[in-house]
Amino acid sequence: MRLFKKTVFWVLMLAVLGGLFYLIDRKSEEKKAATEIQKRLFAFSPSDIMGFTITKKGAQPVSVKREGEVWLVTSPVNAPGDAKEVDEYLDKLVSAKLDGVLFEKAPEEKFKEMGLFDPDLSVELIPASGESRTIVFGDTGPTHNISFAAIKNEPRIIRINTDIKTDADKAAYDMRDKTILAFEPTRIRKLDIKWTDGNRVVVEQTSEGKWNTLGLPDGRTDFLRLMEVLVKFKKTGIKAFIDEDPLDLGLYGLKTPRVRLLFVDEKGVKHSTYIGGRDKERRGYYAVNGEAKNVFLLEEDIVDSIPRSIGDLEEKNEGTKG
Numbered sequence: 001m002r003l004f005k006k007t008v009f010w011v012l013m014l015a016v017l018g019g020l021f022y023l024i025d026r027k028s029e030e031k032k033a034a035t036e037i038q039k040r041l042f043a044f045s046p047s048d049i050m051g052f053t054i055t056k057k058g059a060q061p062v063s064v065k066r067e068g069e070v071w072l073v074t075s076p077v078n079a080p081g082d083a084k085e086v087d088e089y090l091d092k093l094v095s096a097k098l099d100g101v102l103f104e105k106a107p108e109e110k111f112k113e114m115g116l117f118d119p120d121l122s123v124e125l126i127p128a129s130g131e132s133r134t135i136v137f138g139d140t141g142p143t144h145n146i147s148f149a150a151i152k153n154e155p156r157i158i159r160i161n162t163d164i165k166t167d168a169d170k171a172a173y174d175m176r177d178k179t180i181l182a183f184e185p186t187r188i189r190k191l192d193i194k195w196t197d198g199n200r201v202v203v204e205q206t207s208e209g210k211w212n213t214l215g216l217p218d219g220r221t222d223f224l225r226l227m228e229v230l231v232k233f234k235k236t237g238i239k240a241f242i243d244e245d246p247l248d249l250g251l252y253g254l255k256t257p258r259v260r261l262l263f264v265d266e267k268g269v270k271h272s273t274y275i276g277g278r279d280k281e282r283r284g285y286y287a288v289n290g291e292a293k294n295v296f297l298l299e300e301d302i303v304d305s306i307p308r309s310i311g312d313l314e315e316k317n318e319g320t321k322g
Contacts, residue, residue, distance in 0.1 A: 040095070040096070040097055040098075041094075041096050041097065041098055041135060041149075041151070041158075041160070042094050042125065042133060044094065044125075044127045044130070045094065045095075046087070046090040046091045046094045046095065048127040048128050048129070049066070049090050049094065049125055049126065049127055049128075050065065050066045050126050050127065050128050051063070051064060051065035051066060051126040052064055052090070052123060052124060052125050052126060053075070053123070053124045054121075054122075054123050054168070054169075054170055055121070055122050055123070055124070056120065056121050056169065057118075057119070057120045057121070059171075060075065060076035060172075061075055061076070062075060062076065062170065062171065062172045062175060063075035064081055064086060064175050065126075070083065071083055071086045071175075073172060073175050073176050075172075076172055077172065077176075077241075077244055079176050079177065080176070080177040081175055081176065081177060082174075082175060082176055082177045082178060083177075085174055085175060086175060089167070089168075089170060089174075089175075092164070092167045093123065093125075093135075093164070093167065093168055094125065096160065096161075096164045097160075098149075098158045098159065098160055099146060099158070099159040099160055099161055100158065100159045101156055101157075101158050101159075102114075102148070102156075102157045102158060102159055103155075103156055103157045104155070104156050105155040105156065106150075106155060106156065106157045110157060111138075111150065111157065114138045114139055114148040114157060115138035115139035115148065116136050116138040116148060116149070116150050116157065119136045119137055119138060120137070121136075121137040121165065121168065121169055122134055122135065122136045122137065122152070123135050123137075123168050124152075133151060133152075134151065134152035135149060135150075135151055135152075135168070136149060136150045136151070136152055137149050137165045137168065137169075138150070138157075140162055140165075141159070141162075144162060145161065145162050146159050146160070146161065146162060147159070147160055147161075147162045147164070147165045148160075149164075149165070172241075173240065173241060176241065178237035178238040179237065179238070180233050180234075180236065180237070180238055180273065180287075180289070180298070180302075181233055181234070181263065181271045181273060181289065182271075183234065183263060183265055183271055184234070184265075185227060185230035185231050185234050187265050187266045188205070188230055188263050188264065188265055188266075189204065189205045189264055189265060189266050190202070190203065190204045190205070190262075190263070190264035191203045191226070191229075191230070191261070191262070191263055191264075192261070192262040192264075193259065193260075193261055193262075193306060193307060194259065194260045194262075195258065195259050195308060196256060196257065196258050196259065199308055199309055201213065201214075201307045201308075201309065201310055201312070201313065202214040203221060203226060203313065206218075209223075211223055211226055213310050213313045213314070214310070215310045216310055216313070216314055220314055220315050221313050221314070221315060222313050222314065222315040222316075223315075225307070225312070225313055225315075226313060228305060229305050229306060229307065230263075232301070232302050232305055233261075233263075233273070233302065236298075236299055236301075236302055238296045238297065238298070239282070239284045239296070239297040239298060239299050240282065240284070240296065240297040241294065241296050241297075242286060242294075242295040242296055242297055243294065243295040244293070244294045245293055245294070246293065246294075246295050249276070249288070249295070252276050252277055252286035252295050253276030253277025253278075253286060254274055254276035254277070254286060254287075254288055254295065255276075256276075257274040257275055257276050258275055258276060258277075258285075259274075259275045259303075259306060260272065260273070260274050260275075261273045261274075261275075261306070270290075271289070271290065272289065272290045273287055273288070273289050273290075274287060274288050274289075275287045275298065275303055276288075278300075279297060282297060283299075283300050284297040284298055284299055284300055285297065285298045285300065285302075285303045286298075
């Protein structure tokens with residue numbers, strides 16, 4: 001009987017101790033979570049953001065807003081946004097943590113001293129609910145890995161990792177959709193290439209995965225070479241945006257383009273790109289899409305990959321390869 005009572009006693013003691021350890025661990029985790037929240041620059045999450053504006057001294061503000069499921073750049077141009085780039089930008093900035101608090105209530109002189117009174121860079125974040133919050137970036141500290149910052153209309157000055165400031169400094173190009181043409185290479189049914197010298201290359205997909213080039217025997221089209229061209233136009237982004245509303249396309253060699261590419265998808269929808277003059281300094285070619293006005297720059301590699309004659313797409317016999 002005595003042994004039974006001792007066993008019950010120790011079981012109860014273990015249960016009590018287990019409960020105490022659980023409560024201690026829970027309080028420790030809660031305290032840790034609260035500390036992490038206090039370190040965050042913003043109380044909201046990236047998914048709460050409906051828009052933001054990057055303001056940099058000497059440049060036009062870059063404004064981006066969410067419209068439904070998509071992002072749109074609204075300043076300095078109106079253009080589709082790059083969803084992946086925008087989401088990554090917000091994830092880094094909104095989830096950023098402060099390194100420490102320098103002054104809880106800093107006088108105006110300290111804001112001036114640390115480059116926060118007339119900042120070179122600031123970002124206004126607009127959440128779905130509540131007021132917007134603007135982070136102001138100041139000078140870099142002596143060690144260069146720490147920068148000074150503040151939340152607009154708040155008296156404190158904080159320290160942040162300089163990487164946060166670097167990641168926050170983006171241009172309109174970074175936020176814009178840089179897709180050359182929105183199509184899937186496997187869904188293209190026809191590619192019509194017309195060079196200004198009269199050379200023309202027409203390739204059609206006669207059945208699933210089988211391509212024929214006008215002027216070549218059936219089955220002699222180099223499928224891999226063709227896919228290389230299509231994939232480059234799909235996956236390589238626009239190198240630079242040159243002119244949103246050009247007054248004279250002739251300045252870019254686009255009144256008489258050096259080459260026109262016409263892509264026709266499985267639904268008969270046509271996508272066209274016109275390529276004009278070469279920008280030697282930036283190592284690219286000027287181009288426009290279909291009826292669009294804006295002139296952009298393509299990588300030289302993309303243009304160099306375009307077949308100039310039907311021979312460029314002819315599959316070589318095994319005996320003549322290499």
